[in-house]
Every structure is written in structure tokens, then in C-alpha cells.
Amino acid sequence: MTLSNNQLLEIYRHLHQYPELGLEEFKTHDFLNTVIGQMPQDFLTVKTVTQLPTAILVKVAGRDHSKRIGYRTDIDALPVTEETGLSFKSKHEGISHACGHDIHMTVALGVLSYFADHQPQYDLIFIFQPSEENHSGGMQLYQSGALDEWMPDEIYALHDNPQLPAGAIGCLNGTLFAGTCEIHADFYGKSGHAAYPHNANDMVVAASAFVMQIQSVVSRSVDPIQGGVVTLGHLTAGDTGNVIAGHAHIDGTIRALTQDNNRLMQQRVRSIAEGVALTYGCQVDLTLHQGGYLPVENNPAITADFIDYMSHQTDVNFIETKPAMTGEDFGYLISKIPGTMFWLGVDSPYSLHSEKMAPNTAAIEPGIRAITGYFEHRFNTI
Numbered sequence: 200m201t202l203s204n205n206q207l208l209e210i211y212r213h214l215h216q217y218p219e220l221g222l223e224e225f226k227t228h229d230f231l232n233t234v235i236g237q238m239p240q241d242f243l244t245v246k247t248v249t250q251l252p253t254a255i256l257v258k259v260a261g262r263d264h265s266k267r268i269g270y271r272t273d274i275d276a277l278p279v280t281e282e283t284g285l286s287f288k289s290k291h292e293g294i295s296h297a298c299g300h301d302i303h304m305t306v307a308l309g310v311l312s313y314f315a316d317h318q319p320q321y322d323l324i325f326i327f328q329p330s331e332e333n334h335s336g337g338m339q340l341y342q343s344g345a346l347d348e349w350m351p352d353e354i355y356a357l358h359d360n361p362q363l364p365a366g367a368i369g370c371l372n373g374t375l376f377a378g379t380c381e382i383h384a385d386f387y388g389k390s391g392h393a394a395y396p397h398n399a400n401d402m403v404v405a406a407s408a409f410v411m412q413i414q415s416v417v418s419r420s421v422d423p424i425q426g427g428v429v430t431l432g433h434l435t436a437g438d439t440g441n442v443i444a445g446h447a448h449i450d451g452t453i454r455a456l457t458q459d460n461n462r463l464m465q466q467r468v469r470s471i472a473e474g475v476a477l478t479y480g481c482q483v484d485l486t487l488h489q490g491g492y493l494p495v496e497n498n499p500a501i502t503a504d505f506i507d508y509m510s511h512q513t514d515v516n517f518i519e520t521k522p523a524m525t526g527e528d529f530g531y532l533i534s535k536i537p538g539t540m541f542w543l544g545v546d547s548p549y550s551l552h553s554e555k556m557a558p559n560t561a562a563i564e565p566g567i568r569a570i571t572g573y574f575e576h577r578f579n580t581i
């Protein structure tokens with residue numbers, strides 16, 4: 200049966216209460232399997248992935264097997280302590296669906312339940328993918344080969360967007376999300392007494408120099424028309440005020456809309472780290488990790504069809520959006536399989552990853568309607 204609005208809300212609330220971190224989504228996996236198992240099974244084949252045990256792949260057999268459309272949802276949560284005040288808030292201490300993947304999963308189940316009931320023209324492949332926030336789950340899934348026998352001809356995914364009205368569909372024919380690269384830097388010097396700086400090598404000073412010089416990466420090295428961002432969100436050094444710190448640790452992220460600019464910024468961050476080590480006579484251990492977080496480059500022809508469809512539906516509130524500096528490992532999948540990523544508005548005053556972000560669930564039903572409608576249309580244009 201096609202899941203009703205009440206059933207979808209129940210599903211959403213359950214998923215919201217039991218969030219799990221990337222590659223640990225075992226309860227989520229079991230719950231999704233249970234819901235999928237309650238759908239009519241006539242057209243469904245469910246596959247687990249040995250190398251990625253929390254992933255689920257579902258094929259809905261179409262009337263014609265000559266083409267396949269893929270739809271991916273991510274299933275992991277974030278290490279964020281929820282402060283939404285919702286009555287069904289997270290029961291997992293320190294973990295929450297602050298990025299709204301609970302909405303993504305609910306919408307995917309809604310679309311799947313529709314097609315389990317209404318056989319599609321062509322095969323549909325639903326991908327319930329672990330670890331979008333870290334560990335490049337999309338890349339791991341692709342590289343595991345599990346998708347090979349069901350490789351879609353084109354692929355779609357959504358991300359919820361608190362800044363858009365609930366249920367609105369946002370998209371852009373171009374690069375929707377940035378490519379990201381994690382920065383992890385350790386500076387090693389010599390600790391000592393605060394009174395004897397000449398006998399020590401202060402890593403608070405070295406790390407501070409690194410932080411300040413990083414500010415020139417975007418402002419001096421990146422074409423201002425193209426832009427980019429480097430954020431250093433975490434810095435720790437030392438233990439107390441009267442001891443010179445012998446170690447500092449910094450974590451951050453590089454974001455750019457093109458892979459060329461991402462690489463350029465990685466080179467600049469590396470040069471600055473090495474330059475600071477030379478200047479301050481210390482050691483630096485720098486890790487730059489991009490994994491599968493490539494820019495999300497929407498395919499021009501597929502996205503033109505998607506936007507054309509969405510913008511002509513009287514019951515779809517379509518909004519053309521700008522590129523965002525958020526990252527997504529869907530960037531890897533879309534670099535291998537042409538497709539389109541789009542936003543689903545969830546209307547919240549708080550941003551993605553905020554401990555207060557509570558998506559408006561009124562988005563779920565129009566989101567499912569827009570996607571099922573688009574796939575029915577797409578079967579005639581693919």
C-alpha cells in the first residue's frame with residue numbers, strides 16, 4: 200500500500216528518535232527493512248551490501264527492464280545534542296538528525312511505497328546509503344560493486360532546506376553543492392614554563408599564525424567571481440594559562456564549487472602549514488581528506504527536464520536556487536552516474552546542523568508527490 204500521511208509521520212518520528220552515526224546505522228537499517236517488508240512485494244527485490252552492512256538497495260521491477268532510474272537517500276545522523284524541544288526528540292544521547300536525513304528517508308519510503316503499489320514503466324533503484332556526513336558512504340557503496348548489476352542510467356537525490364518554504368522544490372541547472380575537503384593539522388613544538396618562552400616553542404603562537412594566514416587563501420588566491428571558503432571550526436592547544444603549549448590541533452574544511460579550485464585551495468593550505476612550520480621551527484602533521492565529497496554537478500539535460508517539469512506543475516512550489524557551499528557525497532555518485540540533486544524546503548529558522556533545526560513535516564507529502572509525479576513523467580522522456 201502507498202503509505203498514508205499519518206503512517207509517514209509515524210515513520211518520521213520513529214527515525215527522528217533513534218538517530219545513528221555514519222556506518223553505525225544498524226537500528227535504522229532494521230527499521231527501514233521492516234517498513235519495506237510491509238509494502239507489497241510483487242515488484243520489489245531487496246539487497247543487502249556485505250561490505251556496507253547498513254546499506255539497503257531496493258529494485259522496483261518496471262514493466263520494461265531496458266532502463267533504470269536511481270533514487271538515493273542518506274540514513275546517518277550527526278554528533279549533535281538535540282535542543283528542538285520536540286516531544287519525540289532523540290533518545291540517543293549526543294546524536295540527532297540535525298541534517299534532516301530522517302526527512303530524506305521518510306520521503307524515500309513514501310516514493311518507494313507508491314511504486315510498490317503502482318508498477319513503474321522502467322526499473323527504479325532505491326539506495327538507502329549510510330554515512331553521508333563522514334566516511335564517504337556514497338563512494339564506498341559505489342566502489343563496493345554492489346550497485347553494478349543494478350547500475351542506474353540516471354540518479355536523483357534531495358536534501359532538505361530550512362530556508363525554503365515547507366514542500367517547495369529547489370534546484371539549479373549547474374553545480375548545486377560545493378566539493379569539500381577536511382583539514383586536520385597538528386603542530387608539534389616544545390612545552391615549557393610560561394616565564395621562559397626562549398626555552399620552549401609555543402604552538403599557540405604557531406597555530407594562531409596558521410589560522411591568520413589561512414584567511415588569505417580565499418581572499419588572495421581564488422578568483423573572486425568563483426569564490427570558496429575555508430573554515431577552521433576546531434582548535435585546541437595547551438592545558439592551562441601558565442604553561443607554554445607544545446601541541447596544537449586544528450580541524451577545518453575547504454569548500455569550492457569546482458574541483459580545480461578545491462585542489463588549488465588544498466595546495467595553498469598545505470604551503471601555509473609547511474611555511475608556518477618552517478617559520479616557527481616546529482613540526483606539522485597535515486591531513487587533507489576529500490574522499491567522495493566532490494562538487495555536486497547536476498547534469499544539464501536531465502536537470503533541464505527536471506526543472507521544466509517542476510516549474511510547470513500547479514501543485515509544486517518550484518524555486519530556482521543558488522549554489523550552496525554545503526557538501527554532499529552525492530557529488531561522487533553524480534560524477535559516475537548523470538543526475539540531479541535538488542532541495543526540499545522544510546522551513547525552519549535554524550540552519551542545517553543546528554541543535555534546534557526542526558524540519559516542518561508538512562514538507563513530506565508534497566515532496567513525495569513531486570518526486571513520484573516527476574518519475575512518472577521521466578519514464579516518457581528518458
Ligand SMILES: CC(=O)N[C@@H](CCC[C@H](N)C(=O)O)C(=O)O
Nearest residue numbers: 332333379380381452525526527
Ligand atoms: C549537507 C551537509 O551539511 N553536508 C556536510 C557534508 C560533510 C562533508 C565533510 N565531512 C566535510 O566536513 O568536509 C557538510 O558539512 O556540508
